[in-house]
Amino acid sequence: MKIIEGGAASAKGFSAAAAAAGIKYEGRTDMAMLYSEKPCHAAGTFTTNIVKAAPVKWDQDIVYHHQGARAVIINSGIANACTGEEGMRICKETADAAAGILGIPADSVLVASTGVIGMQIPVDRITKGIGLLSPALENGKEAGNRAARAIMTTDTRPKEAAVQIEIGGKTVTLGGMCKGSGMIHPNMCTMLGFVTTDACISKELLQEALSENVKDTYNMVSVDGDTSTNDTVLLLANGMAENPEIREKNEDYKAFCQALDYINRTLARKIAGDGEGATALFEVKIVGADSKEQAVTLAKSVVTSSLTKAAIYGHDANWGRILCAMGYSGAQFDPEKVDLYFESRAGKLKIIENGVSTGYSEEEATRILSEDEVTAIADVKMGDQSATAWGCDLTYDYIKINADYRS
Amino acid sequence: MKIIEGGAASAKGFSAAAAAAGIKYEGRTDMAMLYSEKPCHAAGTFTTNIVKAAPVKWDQDIVYHHQGARAVIINSGIANACTGEEGMRICKETADAAAGILGIPADSVLVASTGVIGMQIPVDRITKGIGLLSPALENGKEAGNRAARAIMTTDTRPKEAAVQIEIGGKTVTLGGMCKGSGMIHPNMCTMLGFVTTDACISKELLQEALSENVKDTYNMVSVDGDTSTNDTVLLLANGMAENPEIREKNEDYKAFCQALDYINRTLARKIAGDGEGATALFEVKIVGADSKEQAVTLAKSVVTSSLTKAAIYGHDANWGRILCAMGYSGAQFDPEKVDLYFESRAGKLKIIENGVSTGYSEEEATRILSEDEVTAIADVKMGDQSATAWGCDLTYDYIKINADYRS
Numbered sequence A, B: 001m002k003i004i005e006g007g008a009a010s011a012k013g014f015s016a017a018a019a020a021a022g023i024k025y026e027g028r029t030d031m032a033m034l035y036s037e038k039p040c041h042a043a044g045t046f047t048t049n050i051v052k053a054a055p056v057k058w059d060q061d062i063v064y065h066h067q068g069a070r071a072v073i074i075n076s077g078i079a080n081a082c083t084g085e086e087g088m089r090i091c092k093e094t095a096d097a098a099a100g101i102l103g104i105p106a107d108s109v110l111v112a113s114t115g116v117i118g119m120q121i122p123v124d125r126i127t128k129g130i131g132l133l134s135p136a137l138e139n140g141k142e143a144g145n146r147a148a149r150a151i152m153t154t155d156t157r158p159k160e161a162a163v164q165i166e167i168g169g170k171t172v173t174l175g176g177m178c179k180g181s182g183m184i185h186p187n188m189c190t191m192l193g194f195v196t197t198d199a200c201i202s203k204e205l206l207q208e209a210l211s212e213n214v215k216d217t218y219n220m221v222s223v224d225g226d227t228s229t230n231d232t233v234l235l236l237a238n239g240m241a242e243n244p245e246i247r248e249k250n251e252d253y254k255a256f257c258q259a260l261d262y263i264n265r266t267l268a269r270k271i272a273g274d275g276e277g278a279t280a281l282f283e284v285k286i287v288g289a290d291s292k293e294q295a296v297t298l299a300k301s302v303v304t305s306s307l308t309k310a311a312i313y314g315h316d317a318n319w320g321r322i323l324c325a326m327g328y329s330g331a332q333f334d335p336e337k338v339d340l341y342f343e344s345r346a347g348k349l350k351i352i353e354n355g356v357s358t359g360y361s362e363e364e365a366t367r368i369l370s371e372d373e374v375t376a377i378a379d380v381k382m383g384d385q386s387a388t389a390w391g392c393d394l395t396y397d398y399i400k401i402n403a404d405y406r407s
Helices: A055-066 A084-102 A123-135 A141-150 A201-215 A252-271 A292-303 A306-313 A319-327 A362-369 A396-403 B054-065 B084-102 B123-136 B141-150 B203-216 B251-273 B292-303 B306-314 B321-326 B360-370 B397-403
Strands: A002-004 A014-019 A031-046 A069-078 A109-116 A159-167 A168-179 A192-197 A230-236 A281-290 A339-344 A347-353 A372-379 A385-392 B002-004 B016-020 B031-044 B069-078 B109-116 B159-167 B170-179 B192-197 B232-237 B280-289 B339-345 B349-351 B371-378 B385-392
Touching: A014 A123, A014 A141, A014 B203, A031 A055, A031 A123, A031 A192, A031 A201, A031 A292, A055 A084, A055 A109, A055 A347, A069 A084, A069 A123, A069 A141, A069 A192, A069 A230, A069 B232, A084 A109, A084 A123, A109 A192, A109 A230, A109 B123, A141 A159, A141 A168, A159 A252, A159 B031, A201 A230, A201 A252, A201 A281, A252 A281, A252 A385, A281 A292, A281 B371, A292 A319, A292 A372, A292 A385, A306 B397, A319 A339, A319 A347, A319 A372, A339 A362, A347 A362, A347 B069, A347 B084, A362 B385, A396 B306, A396 B397, B016 B123, B016 B141, B031 B054, B031 B123, B031 B141, B031 B192, B031 B203, B054 B109, B054 B232, B069 B084, B069 B123, B069 B141, B069 B192, B069 B397, B084 B109, B084 B123, B109 B232, B141 B159, B141 B170, B159 B251, B170 B251, B192 B251, B203 B232, B203 B251, B251 B280, B251 B385, B280 B292, B292 B371, B292 B385, B321 B339, B321 B371, B339 B360, B349 B360
Parallel strands: A069 A109, A192 A230, A281 A372, B069 B109, B192 B232, B280 B371
Antiparallel strands: A002 A159, A014 A031, A031 A069, A031 A230, A159 A168, A168 A192, A281 A385, A339 A347, A339 A372, B002 B159, B016 B031, B031 B069, B031 B232, B159 B170, B170 B192, B280 B385, B339 B349, B339 B371
16 A cells, blocks of 8 residues: 555546635635546435435435446535535535536535534635636646535635555545534534545445444544534545456455545645644543443543643653543543553653553653643553544633634 | 622521631631531532542532531632542531530531642631631621632632522521632532521422522533532521421422522622633523523633633724534524624624624724623524523733743
8 A cells, every 4th residue: 555645636537626605714725626527426425414404415415326436526714514405415516616627416516514503605606606616627646635625614624645555456446525623523424535546446445444444443533522414434446547447355355445544544644743733632542341332432522622622732651540530431441450551743641541540750741741643542451452543732722713613 | 689799698597707828828818617506408519520629529418318417617719629538527627616606416517628739728727717717607797798708719809799588478588609710611500609507398399409509600601611520509498587498399489499599690790800810700691592401502612712801801802702602502503694793782783694704893892892891692493492601701811820820
């Protein structure tokens, strides 16, 4: 597996573009288009929130009931959630406009939105934007990067990853981009993620690879415990790498899954590290668990604890809050057997052993917790299962961003 | 039911005292004692966190297996949680010291602690404190208030309530105090709550009255979603009102339960309004629910949403976050049927109808949300069940308090 610079327009036959359509933001790009020369198998995972944004419903219909996806139209600024029938109509008008200008069927156009809930998108700006996007489509990392910037809301940096593998003597490329900073507690997938590949793989295995992988990647991220109405991950495969089609769970499938895992894991970590107001990526590893479910429950409970997140912001080794968050998670374990470590580039320190303090140095702990990526590792000594969750610290800026997000 | 000024030392035969024992804080009282002239029936509800503080385990043993409680010794500053066997030994030494000085059995002494997790309590200061507390015991509202102040940690004000009812021609008094500001997401009961009454009531009904009532009161409060290791509510009844003993669920029991509900509801609201860093009490009412469980799930999900709490701090009618939090709660409902209102002393405003905006005035909404007690009311139009949850806004000061709580 070769990590390359790139993103959603790096695989063969995929192009991307960005445009400033003035939907809500001024002076920045706020629309992106992804396009594939050839029809794609599309896989998708979507929010489990009962309140589903209109684009989520639109995409579910396309992914589940239609073949040959060709394009994705994305806007930032307005989420098109809680917008009733008019919201669905806007999805259709968006797809129709893109279909017309690109000369493809409307049911091959996926749409995605992110931003404020409850406002209607001015559809004339969307159609204007599509007019700007279509002639600007380009393959390659620059175009992919422009698209990754256009889909940002409170994100402070674009989030991309790309990788190449060999399958049957052919080079297969996977590349992706995502956005997400607040209202991040994905349940099925993150806010918005787009992965493109030229791999030749059956639609069934493409969906299975994605559905399995999001459990360990996007679904293990939490910025604030709020599962969005718009969470969507789309994975498009256009087959242009010309590898022998992956139709069964063989070595090729395994290689594809590993590459997909790299992309999704990298993007998931980038979302956590760029959580609203965050100064640090906070990683929580549970080891020695009895079952995978137990490990996941414990890791997620710690990574979403407001008190723990505030302590991470303060570089404070307040381990009692971590043990407390494990305790109320709902998972069973013996608190008097737990060992806990803090780790970062600055070192690794055992903080508690069998549930009580080791008498560690607070200075040393604070030094370790002052890095911009910090990890808490809890060993519950019950078995050999583990899980990793990613979040961030809880800061003044999170409040600042969210106390008056709409103005 | 007559609401009176008072607290945990208002019922007949109960006295309270406060002392500065120097356990962790300087220049303030940090220990309290409650004492009953006569042995009490004791009821208790305790944290469901697997990580239970030593005093929780101590009190569970007393409440479940011993008769005739006489005293409660409470300290603030150190929680005596995650303290292993030494923590249990400190509970025993505390009870022994109090038993010795008060001339009562050690198994009639309840203990409670609140503060930092993981530190050991210096037991010599506890015994010194008990020596100061015992001669200072007094009945009445002043003594009760001193005790309510001594048990505060990050609380900004003492929290008390008292009420009188008539049962069988006798005046029965109930009074209580509680503390709680951070790590507040009670599951069984709040951080620390103490209710005393001179009612004559069987131990079984006393426990049942408490267990039922905490579900609608303390368990509906959330400051930050973190269920503490120390949550404890104790209800002591010494029978000194000399009313005919309440042994069955008759009118007298009903009157007692109503009075208890007043005390617990008042204290629960006080906890929410004094949440760490809070500028406003945030009340969430779900009406028109299909079942009580559905209403509770929806109300709790909204009241714990970080994004909603930050919007309340910003006086921002960001209703999409409320609908979003209802959507990911796990409860089933039709988002396109929901009506939502904001209400406060400044008025009441319908914000959404059948899931979409009413086109309300943002200025009017902000005016309503600028009060220090604000309510969101969501009607899901499925039935006649309802629930109310209490929380607070999420502010810069919450971060400030928790980024470096230990120093």
